[in-house]
Amino acid sequence: MILSKRPDVERFLREPTPDIRAVVIYGKDRGVVRDRANALAKRVVERPDDPFDTAMLTDGDLDADPAKLEDELSAMSLMGGRRLVRLRLGGEKAGPDKQASEALARHVEGQLNPDAFFLVEAGALGRDSLLRKVGEKANGCAVIPCYEDEAGDLARLARDTLANDKVALNSEALDLFVSRLPKERGVARAEIERLALYLGPNSGVTATAADLTDFLGVEPEASLSDAAADAFGGRAGAAQTALRRAAAEGEGGPAAVRAMSYYLGRLRRVLTLHKNGVDLQAAAKAAGVFWKQEREFLRQARGWNLEAILEIQGEILTADRACKTSGSPDQLLAERLALMIAGRARRLGL
Structure with missing residues (x-):
């Protein structure tokens, strides 16, 4: 079976x-x-x-x-x-x-x-x-x-592993930490265990996002999450540069497309909540937007609309399938997708 x-x-x-x-x-x-x-x-x-x-x-x-x-x-x-x-x-x-x-x-x-x-x-x-x-x-x-771990899998792994050492992260800190974790389970587990040592085993501490600043350091400009934010913010040059730096660090085209898909999902959730009467800032908090990124994210949420998001979602699905085709130029496909998203954002006034 x-x-x-x-x-x-x-x-x-x-x-x-x-x-x-x-x-x-x-x-x-x-x-x-x-x-x-x-x-x-x-x-x-x-x-x-x-x-x-x-x-x-x-x-x-x-x-x-x-x-x-x-x-x-x-x-x-x-x-x-x-x-x-x-x-x-x-x-x-x-x-x-x-x-x-x-x-x-x-x-x-x-x-x-x-x-x-x-x-x-x-x-x-x-x-x-x-x-x-x-x-x-x-x-x-x-x-x-x-199959490869998704964000939810890594979040469960982080919570359970840290709980064994009687330490924890609040929701914002967990979201930030998981966004930085590699997808390979063995490497991710080593990073979680390193965080437990940093927080102090058996200390009972529940760390905030601010508490992780020294542990995580400054996120590289080439991070895929920043590349996605640049694309949806209309910054085509910055998005392309970030993707190329990410590629040099070993992050391929499929991972870049997933990052843009994840960012779109969060933006869609915020816009849907707002359409149903939730204050935009409260919707961003409900979607887990990190407080340091909130101002820029809200700027983008005011520019994008659900109709445009649905159109971009179709483009992301097409790019995702193309990247998984054997021999495809996945890095170029990811860059093309980022430039297309940035162009649409500019036309929306961002």
Whole structure:
């Protein structure tokens, strides 16, 4: 079975169903894959790091000894009870994928130790992956694809991780902090842990946006959030320059388009609230606009209207699809989108 919806995945990780004896977790973001695998391992055995309860294998182990995986899946726990066999596939070789799929098929059919739990962690498995095909069709196996974190995912990760150290951020500080976090789960987690040390573990502090000034420093001029703000503010040259600097720092065209989409969504929410009778400044606060950016954002909100926003939304969706096409000049597409938005903003009087 395939578990792709977040509530289903979280429910399964908390309480794996007894009829499942194998799970394949895969995705481009290995940090998300690792987090979910670790959470599941803790539910399967009491001591997931104990070699008596858990066998840890990699694709290198399969290359060295093709029979090792099935040997481990056939072995009984030395301490009695359930045994966990974890396999981490780090490369894109067909051999380990084929070996893992064959072992998975035999295991779910009950040919190996029925008390063993087979947990596979892999990168972005394509549709041609035998492991993925076998896992999706086999009874007794769950397949969990992992996708890139969104802002809400990172916010939950930040809240939960900081709460473990008995520190927190208020809503404005959380919004600011998450906007600066990288999308890769492992790197984001390291930044959150660094913030916890900065705030003081077990201090009970709830930090404000102002408290984060020294920790975050001055946001680079090339930040994608500033590029989006420049575009919607009618500053074409500044938006283009920011995007090129962001590209030099490793932020590609798809990320730039997402930043502009996120900014448009916030602007649309403010305008919708205002249309329904909410004061413009109160609407901006409700949408989570950072107080240092409020004056400029309100200037833009007074210039834009919902009709123009809907037209731009269509352009953003088109650019997003184009950027995801193999071999597309995504950076140029993002710059073209920013210039188009800035041009429309100028025509609106901004």
